[in-house]
Amino acid sequence: MNYASQIVHCPNCGGHASRHYLDKEALVRTQCPHCDYLMITCSNTGNVVEAYAPGLVAAHR
Template identity: 65%
Template sequence: MTPMSAPQTVRCPNCGNIGERRYLHSSNLVRTQCPHCDYLMVSCSETGRVIEAYSPGLYLPGM
């Protein structure tokens, strides 16, 4: 099991709602996710390269 940091509260870059960011120390990865719009991005904390990403499109409240 990969040790992770405690989640940090961040604004989702996709919808603006509250999401979370975690650092996976042993693999130098950063995982940012949003439970509201299903946004996900996993990137390398050293190079900034995106390893995995999913963004379901712009979130439009009230549609």
């Protein structure tokens, strides 16, 4: 499996998160060990495949 990774700021808590580019599956996985944030997107389309962000509440109108 070919992949590259980098350290990024977590969009949920601001801590250090890791971003992995998974070439074979055409996925980008961003995860944070501090707050359990997870975002998996398709690198071809940008569509969200899976997401989990504890502490964020969706607004209801």
